[in-house]
Amino acid sequence: MNSLSMRAMAGLPPAVARPAYDPAGVTVGIVHLGLGAFHRAHQAVYTDDVLARDPRWGICGVSLKTPRAIDQLVAQDGLYTVLTKGSEGTAARVIGSVREALFAGADRAGLIERFADPRIAIVTATVTEKGYCHDPATGALNREHPDIVHDLAHPDLPESAVGMLTAGLAARRNAKAGPLTFVCCDNLPHNGRMVEGLVSSFARERDPALVDWIRANVAFPCSMVDRIVPATTDADLAEAQRLLGVRDAAPVTAEAFGQWVIEDRFAGARPAWEHAGAQFVSDVAPFEMMKLRLLNGSHSTLAYLGFLMGHDFVWQAAADPQLAPLVERQMAEEIAPTLVRPAGTDLQAYGAQLMQRFRNSALPHRTKQIAMDGSQKLPQRLLGTVRDRIAAGDSYAHLALAIAGWIRYASGSDERGGAIDVADPLAATFVRIVADARGDAGPVADGFLDLKAVFGADLVAHYAFREAVRSNVVALFRDGARATLARHLGVA
Numbered sequence: 001m002n003s004l005s006m007r008a009m010a011g012l013p014p015a016v017a018r019p020a021y022d023p024a025g026v027t028v029g030i031v032h033l034g035l036g037a038f039h040r041a042h043q044a045v046y047t048d049d050v051l052a053r054d055p056r057w058g059i060c061g062v063s064l065k066t067p068r069a070i071d072q073l074v075a076q077d078g079l080y081t082v083l084t085k086g087s088e089g090t091a092a093r094v095i096g097s098v099r100e101a102l103f104a105g106a107d108r109a110g111l112i113e114r115f116a117d118p119r120i121a122i123v124t125a126t127v128t129e130k131g132y133c134h135d136p137a138t139g140a141l142n143r144e145h146p147d148i149v150h151d152l153a154h155p156d157l158p159e160s161a162v163g164m165l166t167a168g169l170a171a172r173r174n175a176k177a178g179p180l181t182f183v184c185c186d187n188l189p190h191n192g193r194m195v196e197g198l199v200s201s202f203a204r205e206r207d208p209a210l211v212d213w214i215r216a217n218v219a220f221p222c223s224m225v226d227r228i229v230p231a232t233t234d235a236d237l238a239e240a241q242r243l244l245g246v247r248d249a250a251p252v253t254a255e256a257f258g259q260w261v262i263e264d265r266f267a268g269a270r271p272a273w274e275h276a277g278a279q280f281v282s283d284v285a286p287f288e289m290m291k292l293r294l295l296n297g298s299h300s301t302l303a304y305l306g307f308l309m310g311h312d313f314v315w316q317a318a319a320d321p322q323l324a325p326l327v328e329r330q331m332a333e334e335i336a337p338t339l340v341r342p343a344g345t346d347l348q349a350y351g352a353q354l355m356q357r358f359r360n361s362a363l364p365h366r367t368k369q370i371a372m373d374g375s376q377k378l379p380q381r382l383l384g385t386v387r388d389r390i391a392a393g394d395s396y397a398h399l400a401l402a403i404a405g406w407i408r409y410a411s412g413s414d415e416r417g418g419a420i421d422v423a424d425p426l427a428a429t430f431v432r433i434v435a436d437a438r439g440d441a442g443p444v445a446d447g448f449l450d451l452k453a454v455f456g457a458d459l460v461a462h463y464a465f466r467e468a469v470r471s472n473v474v475a476l477f478r479d480g481a482r483a484t485l486a487r488h489l490g491v492a
């Protein structure tokens with residue numbers, strides 16, 4: 001069977017959508033760090049939409065940790081398929097915007113050089129929450145992170161995204177290649193401002209003059225990104241092959257919905273992503289808070305409690321007659337009142353639409369995939385909301401149960417005593433907490449609630465908050481998630 005390639009494109013079935021431009025005529029104007037499924041189903045698609053009218057914005061996709069995606073894409077001339085799945089079936093679209101692919105692990109010099117090219121005007125990134133090596137509770141650079149320790153000692157051989165970005169910016173300054181815009185596309189609060197702070201802290205240690213150059217030449221707009229993109233499965237590979245008639249080793253699967261709200265604060269030229277449906281606004285914060293708290297906060301709640309209740313997939317958890325009402329009430333009663341309504345958005349309708357999106361059974365989105373890296377996700381998804389509720393003197397009972405769900409999950413065993421392989425940068429700490437607690441739920445809760453990196457000094461010291469979470473952790477261990485939820489909904 002042939003593989004997807006520029007040559008194979010002409011023979012694809014008519015139902016398969018493909019670039020409305022000649023990929024060979026595109027030049028590269030964007031460097032993207034983190035060539036995972038999310039980027040390929042989100043920013044790369046918006047960019048694919050604008051390339052027909054402006055061929056300057058091809059993407060150089062960079063993989064930081066593994067060469068796999070790079071090898072697959074290079075073998076396919078950078079082409080891959082997005083499979084959009086919903087109740088109406090699957091639509092296939094070949095994307096041509098990734099024009100170069102580079103594995104940073106093998107070619108740091110090549111990456112750093114790319115920053116010095118004046119035709120590159122934009123760097124985007126999706127390296128996941130933990131990829132920024134920050135303290136999740138405060139957003140400050142974690143100087144003890146092994147990658148940061150390494151990169152400060154070897155700035156020309158960076159391992160971390162922040163180290164690479166700083167090395168790239170230094171090269172750009174030296175080459176006098178002009179201003180640059182960095183667009184963070186990860187689910188972090190005030191993501192542009194946060195990365196600006198991280199890069200400045202890192203650069204200050206290395207070369208204080210670089211900090212001044214960055215301040216004058218680099219813009220860090222904030223952005224809110226949204227599209228549900230589960231990990232690609234073998235069934236997706238088979239489906240892509242069936243629809244295309246050729247083999248695609250790197251398809252991605254996504255829902256039809258997509259949203260990208262970007263702060264209009266660029267240092268130089270940019271693609272007209274608005275023609276692809278992106279919104280440019282002066283303040284992203286209301287959109288970002290709505291998305292992180294309502295979508296991602298609910299996602300994490302469904303993931304932890306859903307997993308404990310035996311649901312492998314989000315669509316099952318979101319259809320559970322006990323869990324769905326918890327998530328709906330959490331949104332309506334506790335999260336929505338903390339939000340500033342973004343212009344043109346009805347929060348109630350947004351919440352209802354989220355439940356529908358979560359219930360998309362054509363997308364096998366694993367609760368376990370969302371459960372990953374909870375220590376990095378909880379602060380912006382659930383804990384900021386708790387802080388606002390506390391400050392307003394309002395209740396946060398549903399949120400306390402969701403947070404307890406994380407602790408119960410991260411303790412490393414399921415309700416039948418089976419081991420959970422907890423993927424989290426703090427996993428070793430969790431193991432120690434559980435061992436020290438000697439099987440006692442209360443001390444397990446106490447150990448987790450002492451984690452300043454997650455809860456921050458304020459919540460660690462907040463007695464009522466600790467008690468609310470602790471009692472739920474004890475109940476989850478003793479009675480299980482289903483009985484705890486039933487009681488909770490009966491009395492809450």
Ligand code: CS2
Binds near residue numbers: 225226300369377
């Ligand atoms: C999910 C997100 O994996 C996760 O933690 O909550 O990736 C979510 O699917 C996206 O943010 C949706 O835009």
